[in-house]
Amino acid sequence: MSDDLLSPRPSTPAHDHLAGLNEEQRLAVETTEGPLLILAGAGTGKTRVLTTRFAHILLEGLAWPEQILAVTFTNKAAREMRERVSAILEKPVEGLWLGTFHSLCARMLRQHAPRLGLDRQFTILDADDQLRLLKQIMVAEKIDLKSAPPPQLLHHIQLWKDRALLPEDITAAHDVDFMNGRARHFYALYQTRLKELSACDFGDLMLHMVTIFRRYPEVLTQYHRRFRYILVDEYQDTNTIQYLWLRLLAKRDTQQPANIACVGDDDQSIYSWRGAEIANILRFEKDFPGAKVIRLERNYRSTPRILSAASGVIAHNEGRMGKTLRPGLEGEEGERISVINTPDSDDEARVVAETIRSLHGKNQSYGDMAILIRAGFQTRPFEESLMRSGIPYQVIGGMRFYERAEIRDGTAYMRALAHPADDLAFERIINVPKRGVGNIALSKLRQNARDRQLPLQATLQEQLAQGMIKGKAAATLSEFMACFDRARETLAKQGHVVAVEQLLEESGYLTMWREDQRSVEAAGRLDNLREMLRAIGEFATLEEFLEHIALVMDSDQLQNDTNRVSLMTLHAAKGLEFKTVFLPGWEEGLFPSQRSLDEGGQAALEEERRLAYVGLTRARERAFILHATSRRIYANWQDSIPSRFIDELPDEHVHVSEPTRKQNAAFGKSFWRRSQSSPASTTSFSRPLSVKKQIIVPLGATVKHSRFGEGVVLKADGERLTVNFEEAGMKTIMANFVEVVS
Ligand code: ATP
Ligand code: MG
Numbered sequence: 076m077s078d079d080l081l082s083p084r085p086s087t088p089a090h091d092h093l094a095g096l097n098e099e100q101r102l103a104v105e106t107t108e109g110p111l112l113i114l115a116g117a118g119t120g121k122t123r124v125l126t127t128r129f130a131h132i133l134l135e136g137l138a139w140p141e142q143i144l145a146v147t148f149t150n151k152a153a154r155e156m157r158e159r160v161s162a163i164l165e166k167p168v169e170g171l172w173l174g175t176f177h178s179l180c181a182r183m184l185r186q187h188a189p190r191l192g193l194d195r196q197f198t199i200l201d202a203d204d205q206l207r208l209l210k211q212i213m214v215a216e217k218i219d220l221k222s223a224p225p226p227q228l229l230h231h232i233q234l235w236k237d238r239a240l241l242p243e244d245i246t247a248a249h250d251v252d253f254m255n256g257r258a259r260h261f262y263a264l265y266q267t268r269l270k271e272l273s274a275c276d277f278g279d280l281m282l283h284m285v286t287i288f289r290r291y292p293e294v295l296t297q298y299h300r301r302f303r304y305i306l307v308d309e310y311q312d313t314n315t316i317q318y319l320w321l322r323l324l325a326k327r328d329t330q331q332p333a334n335i336a337c338v339g340d341d342d343q344s345i346y347s348w349r350g351a352e353i354a355n356i357l358r359f360e361k362d363f364p365g366a367k368v369i370r371l372e373r374n375y376r377s378t379p380r381i382l383s384a385a386s387g388v389i390a391h392n393e394g395r396m397g398k399t400l401r402p403g404l405e406g407e408e409g410e411r412i413s414v415i416n417t418p419d420s421d422d423e424a425r426v427v428a429e430t431i432r433s434l435h436g437k438n439q440s441y442g443d444m445a446i447l448i449r450a451g452f453q454t455r456p457f458e459e460s461l462m463r464s465g466i467p468y469q470v471i472g473g474m475r476f477y478e479r480a481e482i483r484d485g486t487a488y489m490r491a492l493a494h495p496a497d498d499l500a501f502e503r504i505i506n507v508p509k510r511g512v513g514n515i516a517l518s519k520l521r522q523n524a525r526d527r528q529l530p531l532q533a534t535l536q537e538q539l540a541q542g543m544i545k546g547k548a549a550a551t552l553s554e555f556m557a558c559f560d561r562a563r564e565t566l567a568k569q570g571h572v573v574a575v576e577q578l579l580e581e582s583g584y585l586t587m588w589r590e591d592q593r594s595v596e597a598a599g600r601l602d603n604l605r606e607m608l609r610a611i612g613e614f615a616t617l618e619e620f621l622e623h624i625a626l627v628m629d630s631d632q633l634q635n636d637t638n639r640v641s642l643m644t645l646h647a648a649k650g651l652e653f654k655t656v657f658l659p660g661w662e663e664g665l666f667p668s669q670r671s672l673d674e675g676g677q678a679a680l681e682e683e684r685r686l687a688y689v690g691l692t693r694a695r696e697r698a699f700i701l702h703a704t705s706r707r708i709y710a711n712w713q714d715s716i717p718s719r720f721i722d723e724l725p726d727e728h729v730h731v732s733e734p735t736r737k738q739n740a741a742f743g744k745s746f747w748r749r750s751q752s753s754p755a756s757t758t759s760f761s762r763p764l765s766v767k768k769q770i771i772v773p774l775g776a777t778v779k780h781s782r783f784g785e786g787v788v789l790k791a792d793g794e795r796l797t798v799n800f801e802e803a804g805m806k807t808i809m810a811n812f813v814e815v816v817s
Pocket of ligand 2: 121122123308650
């Protein structure tokens with residue numbers, strides 16, 4: 076870099092951004108040259124150091140913003156880092172190479188895709204599309220899908236991709252005990268088909284870039300010249316291909332060591348099931364000779380008690396690098412961890428909602444609280460109890476917004492609009508709502524398209540023009556295609572927001588939900604679609620929006636509302652912090668998961684324990700651990716015993732409490748009669764009784780629903796109520812969605 080690039084220096088007082096860092100943190104920020112590994116426990120300021128380091132490099136004039144490559148684990152973390160960097164620099168920053176591995180790779184690939192014979196405008200497929208595609212290939216090859224389930228094949232393909240293996244790299248030794256060694260053949264077919272569709276799956280984003288770096292050294296050199304500094308957060312969770320990508324970018328031919336700084340914590344490695352390799356941390360010093368290692372030992376996030384409790388649990392793991400962790404600031408010990416036993420999982424959700432309400436009454440904002448669950452199915456009772464209590468919340472991860480059917484459909488409409496050759500998207504919506512296209516007609520269309528080597532949309536247009544489609548379908552499909560034509564015109568004239576809304580309206584998609592009889596669900600879906608339309612408006616083009624949603628990860632959200640309780644999986648909570656954290660479902664078989672107990676042996680159990688450590692260390696001031704005596708898992712009630720992790724908590728930091736009957740009564744109204752009363756267990760760890768219960772709401776009762784307002788119960792069929800709402804009219808809903816008013 077020439078000297079004039081280095082000036083003028085920003086006017087910010089020198090080193091202001093370093094104030095407030097401790098000595099080690101400061102050293103980690105200022106050691107800008109050469110390889111650096113920052114190895115430290117939860118809440119020690121690793122992410123803060125990385126962010127400050129970013130700003131420091133800019134403030135010191137060591138590089139331009141575009142010359143820094145920063146990898147975060149989620150888009151949310153990237154956004155936070157961008158905000159913090161612009162706050163330190165006191166101006167907005169643009170054009171940063173800052174994001175997740177996948178979003179960074181997508182950006183690179185947009186530029187270099189043609190080198191692999193791929194269109195620059197490639198589509199990024201979601202899991203649904205991947206499966207549909209694989210299924211089509213397998214059916215065409217006459218594979219019995221029962222003996223070789225597509226999801227299983229997809230899983231193998233993903234693991235190969237995570238290990239940077241192309242179809243041609245896979246030898247018999249790599250191949251798996253699946254489909255008699257023919258899995259790699261299908262991997263090859265799948266890749267070919269993706270290319271024909273001009274599409275990538277998630278794994279391809281990284282795989283293609285690593286392939287390009289390996290085959291075209293000049294591309295790699297271009298990036299070597301560009302990136303003077305590389306920063307990586309959550310390094311303990313990188314998998315093989317991410318590691319290769321980093322190493323290719325960081326290792327150059329020159330003698331000059333790379334300026335790569337990675338931060339990580341071996342105790343928080345929770346993604347080995349996705350191929351993450353903790354060994355990547357261990358070999359850092361070998362890969363980058365002369366690497367400095369800095370340890371941060373002071374935790375600034377949690378109270379001493381939370382810290383001791385978390386340390387007590389993780390100490391039970393044997394495979395650890397071992398670290399010291401002590402409170403960063405002098406202060407109160409803090410509250411003990413509350414361990415609460417409830418009779419069943421619905422009570423658990425009620426206790427949490429009630430506690431949230433009471434904390435809110437004591438001036439704690441909803442945004443300061445989070446419920447962290449182990450498994451996606453735990454979401455529902457919490458959603459219900461929060462809704463019933465009128466507590467605003469957002470679900471992050473687990474049930475991802477973008478995985479909801481209506482959002483998938485909406486996105487497919489947009490993709491078919493923006494990319495007329497996107498067959499997967501088009502197939503998803505051709506018959507949604509029903510347009511009278513049967514399976515036979517569809518496979519004929521598909522065959523015809525394949526023979527002519529044309530996309531489905533173009534083929535259908537032709538078939539319609541030539542009168543090859545008869546009957547009712549001819550009229551509905553002509554109208555369907557006309558909708559796209561009109562929406563494309565609108566797109567050109569009035570922009571993408573109006574065009575998408577028009578398309579969803581005219582195609583009958585929105586009407587389909589409006590007329591849906593299962594009204595509660597449908598209303599929620601319409602809300603989600605509205606939210607999606609709002610979100611599109613935040614992007615300059617449809618392309619940008621589609622790219623964004625193709626890349627969002629677990630803990631990303633359309634809307635980042637600070638006044639909502641967050642509900643998410645432990646995995647999605649990595650790197651985040653909240654004043655109060657609720658950790659429900661600490662029961663054997665749920666957490667640790669049954670799977671880790673059945674098949675995983677010691678390693679899998681240790682990973683579960685690291686997850687417990689991650690969960691506890693998200694809390695700044697207060698942590699509640701809950702376990703239910705009887706849990707509803709889908710339709711069944713199951714007895715459960717407390718998690719071994721509860722036993723591992725040091726006694727002196729724990730307060731065991733049980734909601735008394737009186738408290739319980741406060742959670743439900745007296746109307747909520749039970750067909751069987753719930754026996755509250757006397758000691759929290761005793762072997763519980765299973766309880767079956769049903770909510771009974773009397774006819775004529777006035778009930779309140781979060782969306783429909785108040786109404787009168789006219790009919791009750793078990794828990795299914797028919798309610799005449801004052802404003803929303805007649806609806807059939809489940810009893811647990813309403814609150815009895817009188
Ligand atoms: P995790 O392992 O969970 O990702 P981390 O090591 O990245 O945690 P940070 O999130 O960077 O930790 O920091 C934890 C909290 O401590 C943040 O609220 C941060 O602002 C605060 N913090 C970090 N360093 C200091 C410091 N020197 N003084 C005061 N607060 C600090
Ligand atoms: Mg962090």
